[in-house]
Amino acid sequence: MRKAIILFTRAPIPGRTKTRMMPWLSPGECAGLHRAMLTDIAAECRRTEADLFVYFTPGEEEAAALLRPLFGEEVPLTAQSGADLGQKMFRAIAQVLGRGYDACVLTGADIPLLSAPVYERAFRGLASADLVFGPSEDGGYYLVGMKEPHPEAFQIPSYGHEKVLDNTLEGLRSAGLSVAFTDTLFDVDTHEDLLRYRDALCSSPAPDLRATGRFTADHLVLSIIVITYNEARTVDRMLEQMRPFRRGEGRTEVIFVDGGSTDGTAEKIETAGFRLLRTQKGRGLQLNAGAEASRGDILFFLHCDSVLPEDFDRQIRDIMIMNEYGCFGVRFPSRNFFMWTNRWISNFRAKRRAIVFGDQGIFLDRRLFFRMGEFPEIPLMEDYQFSLTLRSAGYRPVMARRRILSSARRYRGSTMTKLLRMKQMYELRRRYRRGEDPAELFEEYESENWEESVLPGRRRHRNG
Structure with missing residues (x-):
């Protein structure tokens, strides 16, 4: 099976991309984050058996010059065309399938957790369904795939709301088309989203610190x-x-x-x-x-x-x-x-x-x-x-x-004094765990005669 991946993206231009990250990130840093996410997507696509096609936002004259270093000379760069997002996605899919591919999936560039296994699960879904979707947690979808152009997938009146996927699926069911799903993921558009991405790395049993992770660490x-x-x-x-x-x-x-x-x-x-x-x-x-x-x-x-x-x-x-x-x-x-x-x-x-x-x-x-x-x-x-x-x-x-x-200033004095101080600290922790008053322990710790509390036979007995 000949497979293709279509990536929809803006060019990483300061002031035009990831703007919801501002003011936590500067315009230049927002573009840097976008470059990091595109670098990771390119790397994950190379891990699959699919060919990659990049479709960029029209009207960005410098797009090709900014995107080419990230994807290499072999990846086609094409300006999106169409009156709205749905038409742009349909035209891109129809063009790529028209090149002789058996299946293709289209994704956006805002999902740093998108990985080669997610792409592969999407292609496997197409083995038994007409279309495949990657649901996003905001009610939309970050991935749509098919084996032949289905305009029914792009006929909802608007995008950018929490019912995008539900409305799309309703139209597909009416047309008698079957649907499979891959992983549910989340977009990274805001500072809070980026912290959540970091949380996902923290909770992963085998975290992969890619370009987006390194950017996050630095910022x-x-x-x-x-x-x-x-x-x-x-x-x-x-x-x-x-x-x-x-x-x-x-x-x-x-x-x-x-x-x-x-x-x-x-x-x-x-x-x-x-x-x-x-x-x-x-x-x-x-x-x-x-x-x-x-x-x-x-x-x-x-x-x-x-x-x-x-x-x-x-x-x-x-x-x-x-x-x-x-x-x-x-x-x-x-x-x-x-x-x-x-x-x-x-x-x-x-x-x-x-x-x-x-x-x-x-x-x-x-x-x-x-x-x-x-x-x-x-x-x-x-x-x-x-x-x-x-x-x-x-x-x-x-x-x-x-x-x-x-500083070792609390351990001033002879070796014996150092040992007594270490013993005192151990005893204070033990007594704290037993429920003794921290104020009384502090008074004892700060006392000029603190040695008396740890010398054998000198410390007064306390009830735990």
């Missing part, structure tokens, strides 16, 4: 939320790391959230020209305030004393195009054996037990963050509880290739 908005409280000694280094994103333009924004510093931290941030929110002190409260004020598709929560790998934003985007939740591994600026052990335990805990702490740089899908109820606004354990909440909902973090360098 997701990343919001970096840095919380501060009396960080005058560390904030300069963080400001320098964030300097490339200071203006908040493009696809990355930075929001500092200060909890009432008295050492000049907030003034340094303002002088450096960064966006600053002022709140009451409290990590959960500050993190939530930053998230609520952000515009990002991805939220990245960061401690001020962290040192990031150079390409941290690229690593986040690469992970988040096919995942909803991730983190960095952690390392410490210490050669102490027990600090190395602490590093190993922290990273193992994130990978194997899905427990991530704030110093590992938690990043996740904005919608997931708010769906999980944000960080609990408690004095201590806000990151621990948030990880537990995500894990209980079935989410596990994907760890980036490189590590965040996290």
